[in-house]
Amino acid sequence: MVKNWISWAVANPLIVMILTVVLAIGGGYAFVHVNIEAYPDPAPAIIEVVAQFPGASAEEVERQVTVPLEVALAGMPGLDTTRSKSLFGLSHIRNQFTYAREYEQAKQDVLNRLASVNLPAGVTPQISPASPIGEILRFTIKNPKDPVTGKPIYTLSDLKATQEYVIQRELLRVPRVAGVTGVGGTIKRYEIQPDPDRLRQYGVSLAQLQTAVGNSNANGSGDNLTQGQLTIVVRSLGLLGNGQDPQQQTLAMANARTAAEYLRSEEARRCREIRQVVVASVNNVPVRVDQLVDGGPCLNADGSPRVDDGRLVTRGVVIGYQTRQGRVGFSKPHLDADGNRTFNPDGSQVWDDEDDVVQGIVLLRKGQESLPALKDVLAKVEELNQPGHLPPGMQLATFYNRTTLIDKTTETVHENLLVGMALVTTILLMFLGNVRAAVIVALNIPLALLFAFGVLLARGKSANLLSIGAVDFGIIVDSSVIIVESIYRNLMRTDDADRPIEDRILAACGQVTKSVFFATVIMVCALLPLFTMSGPEGQIFGPMADTYAFALGGALILAMTVSPVLCYLLMKRLKPKPDNVLVRALQWMFLVQLRWLLHVRWLALAGFVGVLTFTGVLAANMGREFMPELEEGNLMVRGTFPVNVALGEVSGRVKQLRKVLQQFPEFAVIVPTIGRPDDGTDPTGYYNCETFLPLRSEADWPVDPKRGRPRKKAEMVHDLEEALDANFPGVDFDISQIIRDNVMEALSGVKGENSIKVFGPDLDVLEQTAANIRDTLNGVPGVQNAGVFRVQGQSSLEFPVDRQKCARWNVSAADVQAVIQSAVGGRAATQMQEGGRLFDVTVRWPARLRADQESILAIPVPVGGNQVTAGNQFALAPTPASGGAIGLSPIGTTMALPSPTGDAYNAPNVSTGTPVRRLSDLVTPLNAKGQPDEANGSFLRPGASTIYREQGQRLIAIKFEVRGRDLASTVAEARAKVDPLLKVPYRAEWSGEFKQMEAAEGRMAKMFLVSLVLIVLFLYLAFHNFLDTLVVLANVLAMGIGGVWALRLAGLNFNISAAVGFISVLGVAVMNGLLFVSAFNGMRAHGVPLNDALLRGTRQLVRPVVMTALAAILGLLPAALSTKMGSESQKPLAVVVVGGMLFTIVALNLVPVLYSFYGRRTPPAGAGDMAH
Template identity: 35%
Template structure:
């Protein structure tokens, strides 16, 4: 079949090139339509359920809402993990699924179960947006000479709906500023004077603000729609609502309360640089959408809003645009690929000294890449930093170079009369087609373990494996079909093919070295195990990690203050933190979040702050400054702020860590149990023990503090004597203190809530609260203090749960040491700590991805090696070459790991994938050497001469293909630009492995495979060394 394919390509070269052009044009269109990301969305499918229980403490939220939600949602098909957090008024339940079901199916199943959950009457539940945790692709603020309340209204009613309508946008979250509402400010003294309770005011407002429909009536020959208009349009109209009648005189709302324009109570705030309060919008990408396309449409819509919709003095100012990260990382990838391409073409010319050969190779490279884009487009996959950065042009052109090298060697040789150039070309390509086919097929098979990776690691590396596999498939077709067609078109007689002088000198030295080594064959072959052991010893203490941290061009600092701190007090400290961070010259902006927005999508309290530090491009940094220096300078700048714990991360990295464990931190120790006080005490002991572990930084308990509560304990006996119910008191507390919404006020298309509230002075005074009217009887009004006792104990700020059990978390990051070694020591430390009965710790974090990936590779890698051995056996038809090639696997792997260690890299999944790709290149070079020796042996020459002449014939193609593969990745191995961190271990593993195994293969494989056999008369003639 290969012979017929090659013959067709040589004879019908014009047709082949025409079809190739059509495929290339289609590949270019696929590339233009291909989503390009800086970093793939690695998170598991997730659905977030938001339960709102207004005014309730964390304990009530957990008991009445969270546990009920967990019971209903447990057992949802495909569920991997169920986590929750309960805070004041809010329950967040996060469900993590496998990829068995689509996002639509998962949300449908969750929605079905939510419909059956039994919640308190005042509680509500909904699903979060169809976004991913790393879907925050755009952040902006509003700037203009308007009040924060006006800017918030513009954002909420003008900007947010229009941005939500952009295709691919999952949600737009508004944060900061003041949300306008109308407040019915109740006066307790006037309530007492009129004998009116807050509950009555609430009910009066609700009854006095609605429209009614009366159907239609016929009048004469016409029909009239009946509308009963009773909706208030002004606060004054609401004030006219009658509460009750007292001695024949109506008591109106305006008699006992003032209706004023106010704001929804805030649980968070946003600051930017030296401005303490701004309005921000955060745009979320829908799962599976093309971020570049969505961002293009989003920017166009924002430009339209700035030009045509917003008031002239108000504008949307971007702070974070994910496309900047995409562009910066692709710039690094593009630079590495361009340098690798130039090196590959230079090497081809240096070895072959033929301009047409270089041209053919230059054509094969884009054809291979376009093949990859066609495959990715067909599978609906995206291109990203890792998948594109792993492409080695040298490996892609190996097959084409072998074909071209054989052709250049064969065409100039004298031909028998009547033998045409096309026949020589066909015979030559067919002669190398089988080893080329099997070699590239083996490289593709070597990638199969990567396809078996699961969850996070699978989403990171599967696109890379698919990209590489499709590119290799395109390279294989190009080598066996397109290259012969191009040779027919471009390589006319005579063909210039002279071996460079430097290569001839090396070849002669190579043959002399082989002959000398063959005389001491066993001694020389001992180099193989000894060198392998030496490399293993050099790399024995290498550290391990999942992936090097991607440089996102900024810092994301999470700061935790004492749990009892107020929003205003936190704001003062955060303002100081922004001012201090801005003193670092490389900082271009600082955006801060305190607490959470009003839409209840987050569980953070006023003691939690997040600072998004935007940095200048690295080329603009001070000489000698790197990320570690900047982190140290920012830490030093923040050190004087008292009572705060900082966690340094990056925006995407931070969210990825949070999705793994539910906690913001690289590694998390979760202390499980029931008694929160006991759990907190145990967590403190663990924290103290882990403080002694090398590499542990940013160590702290995660949101485990307490908060003062105003507790109202109802006296049931007194309540019964007065003829009241628990509901009478609780309704009063909920309405008067909880700020319950009574009704709404519409202004055009804008809707504002109307809520009751006591004056701040009364709310903060337990004695004044005790005088609050609960109910009116025939006698004096019954006050709250008569039927309940008010106290101020401490309660929990948040309650975290996982798999139906409470836990308290100890989180930390790892700096200055490898992740694997640190986690191993942490495990040993935990095993030595005694745990109370019913309490047990568990470890979670990024290292789980590494452990899971390496365990999977430990199973699938040997299977892939067996498959490769089977292909080798199919190619050679006997076991000897297979066993000889397998003997070189250990030194290749040891050299790769030693190279990683010498360059300061830890052994990561990226490095492991590089080792897998390296083995394919090893097999390719080995097949060339063994096949060349076999051809000489088949010609009837003696064993030693077959070994020497075969090795000499393979010298140029092996040295050329290995040099191409090595030099094609040198730019990536040496790169330090943004985005280079994740591809560098992959490149270093291949480069270091090739530097180690190539000399070993060229010197020792001929001895192991073809040397040492008895000499025959055919060996008496000295083989040519030229």
């Protein structure tokens, strides 16, 4: 079939050339339009479920939300692991599926299960749009400053509302965008702050107030009314604020200050409307909200304000905000009029700081193309920044855009490709000695790559830096080298010059048809581990395998069609000439070396065995890691504070952190984020501060005074760690990069590169065990930043309901809980509609009456429904009044009942006759044993901060990093010290990068063994002799020696990228050995003496073997030497290829020497067919 294909191509050169032009044009189009990602997504389908349970403790969230969700989601097809976090007010469940499960199908399975789960009222689980590499753009909303005061014009609530209701909705319309996460700012709400004295005076309870406000905010429908020929819709309008959107009116305004004043006046108007809501009627006189709130009435009888100075009333009915879940700061260098950075007299850089900003994060849908999405998102950002889309003065300011990363890394790869291609072409020219032959072979490189890009585009697949930059040109041109070199050699002969050139070309191709086929089969077998990769390494190197397969297939097709045709067109008048000086010099050098080695072959064999043994020992002790750290152009610094720290305290410490970070001029901006987004997609608390630090281009890094030169990134990170440790004792810091950090968390469920998960039932024991492990890890060389993700430490002010006390007053636990929730946390009575925006209208106690434990215990609780009669032997003993707002006594009401105890708290209220008790009369503190104890109990109780679970079991995580030492040996030493610390039923699991490394090495080892077995079988089919097969495999060992030493000399660890390098050159090493043995067998079969056969065969093969080896070396040499962004993932692979192929050249005479030990026997029939 191959011969017929070549014959057809030579007979139809015009068609072949037309098809070649079509391939070039189509491939060029594909190269321009195929999607290119900086780094592939290594994670499988991960569906995150977020359920917010406001006000619930971690234990309650686990019991009532997390566990039911885990049970409901268990057993889904393809579900691999379920991990969850339960913390105050939030349940976060991460469902990780197998790689075989499609994301959309997994998502639908989760949605189907969520529809049937029973959860507490108000808890609605949502699917998070986040994915490990989904963050493609970050921005802040620019808040204009007042030119007079210098203060921000708009409130944080204005910015937050604009982000949620305008910006987010517009960006979600962009194709490929999965979501927009907002962090920072405040969510506005209208707060009604009742005065307890006034509630008592008018006989109104909190429940009545909430019901009245809720009932006064609705529109109604009366269906329609027919009037003659017309139908008129009948409606009642009762919305507070008329439902109009005030921000919509600001879009036409030109001045930000005017717009802000208008927004404030509209808020004041709505507050006045709330004050006019009627709650009750006493003696036919309406009681309004205005008369019940803190600070007293502010309105006249007609509803007009008593004092209207254009500002909001600061008490009673106010504009507040929901409990903040996070806070974002922002620092950027201060620039002068020319856009240059400015400096203080002491040489330090000047920064512009903002303590509170609103940040937006645009998330890419899983599996979608980032470059087209970014293009559309940036266009939408530009559109939103045009007048009329946002309130005047507001602007979106992007500070992170993945386009920069993709452009820089792509530039690095393209540079390496062009340089490598030029070097390969030069090598071909030098060895072939003919410009036309070199050009014909070299043309296969770009054409094969264009063919691969065309197939990728046709199949809708994306390329990435590995798939483009790690393809070995020596492998791609191997088939073309075989065919063109054979044609060139035959056309140089004079004994059949009279034959037509078509026949001579076909004859030359016929000589190597079997070689080409066998070379392709061996290459496919060698690359089998690459084609069958699974897990994270399969996601990373899968596109490379696709590109390899398509490029190899394209190169084989081109070698059998285009190369013979071009030889036919360009080599018609070749004149015989000897090999060039370079080839003759190499032949002389290797032949002199071979003659000497044949004289001392036992010494040579011993030397090879010695080098092999020493290299094996070196390889066994070589450092191992999962993947080299890919340069992203940023840092992510995570600081972990005590778990019960307040937002204000962390904010103060973060200001100090910003000052420390500002001492590093390598940072472009500084963006610290405290806590979590309001949507709960990142489950953490105030104790967690993640500072995003985009880096300036390394060319712009200034000279470091200590070193007298710009710092390298590793040096800068080391200095940063020292500065953080010196300035923040007791705070755990991790330094990573944003994509790497997200990926490792997605794969392991822990925020950190590596972690130990300790499983067990008791949180206290888990915490103590984790502390012991952390201390042990700190003593292991290479381990840095070891820290415990604490599960305990969140103090809670708990008020246990005393059922006996409640029974005496006919009060249920729900009544007490409702009062606490409304008075302390605030309960939404209704929502204020402002166009399409909804803001809670909340009834909440004034801050001074809920500031501490004593004030909360003094909150009044209605005890309606209790009948107290004179002489009741079960009446409560007198309770001493403590005064304050709830010391109630009857004030002239005919409904008052006599109090047998004389206790004012048994007195009815003025309007309803309902007795009122304090919260302290209905709750009893617990002692250390959890028993009610008035004397020794305490309402302040220790509790869980975050409860981690995996596969239904509780766990605690200890995170750590490895610096200055390889991962494998560090974990081996740490594991030996940690294992004795664990006692049944507690167990540990090592997770993160180490776990991925172990799993990947196991999978690759199995496939490598399969590949080697197949290669051995094919070699045996070729030679019918095991000795020949073993000699060929010795060449593989030589290649391995070179690769190991190259890694050692380059200071690199063995990782998956390096393993792919070994796999890439395996086929070339096998083919080179096969050519030598086949040539020797062929000459021996024709009666050539052994030594002569070895010398003649080596002389014949020096040119093709060294040429293909150097082509492979120089093709990846730029990648092996590059230090630019984007080279990290290719570097180990390229170093192995360069080192392995270089040692193959150095040890070129290994195969002849080994063959000399047994080559005097007569070779089996057909054992020399591969000589070409």
